[in-house]
Amino acid sequence: MALTSGLGGQLSIDLGALARNWRALDKVSAGALTGAVVKADAYGTGITVASKALHAAGARFFFVATPDEGMAVRAAVPEAHIFVMNGLYPGAANLYIRQNLMPVLCSVEMLEEWLAKCLERNEAYPSAFHFDTGINRLGFRLNEAGFVRERIEALGYAPQMLMSHLACADQPNHEKNRTQLALFGSVMTQFQGIPASLANSAGLMSGRDYHFQMVRPGISLYGGRALVGRKNPMAAVVTLHVPILQVKEARTGETVGYGAGYSLSRDSRLAIISHGYADGFFRSLSATNSRPGGKVAIRGKLFPVIGRVSMDQVVVDITELGPDIPKPGEGAEVLGANISVDDQGDAAGTIGYEVLTSLKGRYNRNYVGDGNLPPA
């Protein structure tokens, strides 16, 4: 729940950076169409506003996980082409048709339900087919390809697109990428002439071999790191500043936070910040004396979290800031120029994706950056 007073901090989402990121990726994938993955509330940035901004930047193909997300994109961008990657939810075919959503069919059950609906209405409603080339999540098994082809040939039906998903694309040298690429090629030969899509952000950055006719970037649009161990070329989209509520002096030997798991090894100055795990600041960013935790930036310098992150408060050691003591209300940067979503993810033992999709805290959302966009 955002505070309506605006006193709880500011999440700022830069739509200009989002648009620039899409265009930059579209350049890299020149020759293929560049879609936009806007599942999970557009990685926490707001599916309605983000979809409009991406459409204004040039995106025409949108990928969501669920039909509800598809409906949100349909409302935001009436002319969008929308793929629902989790497939056809049982009993939902009429809704997909009404909303003009394309299910990414990934099992024989889904295929049969969709084909039955097409026959019932005597219309070849569009869909995509997802083949599992090694991730063992959703997808037809490769040995089902023959059955699927015979089934649709008998009816004169053809999908709009063939899809698969890479398990290890964030590690470009992982041998599994080549294996999946080869297996996807073998699927494509069984469905001649159907456009294909394999690459997420990391696949897109791994070279042309992975592009085919459509790429499906998500995390890179939102400024997150796609490839492990490489410099992230994308522009940051999200910044989050939250207020310092109190600054206090504490003595050597005193402990900080629940569990008393951090004791001060020197007289220290502490800033108590209005932010906690209920705001998406993971409890795994807590610090003990033997294990460092997360960081926040104050006046452009990084300071360590000490003690446990609690629901509504986090404590940072600002002793090194010196004598110019912050006043209550001064902002602390949780995400921004000094701390990326990936820095915060690394410190928390997770990934930038989870940091972004956890941006549901008690702060205001503020969209900045592109005066040309239609209003939200």
Ligand SMILES: *Cc1c(COP(=O)(O)O)cnc(C)c1O
């Ligand atoms: C989430 C997802 C994507 C986008 O992945 P990123 O790593 O965020 O670029 C693409 N395809 C599928 C099937 C997905 O589930």
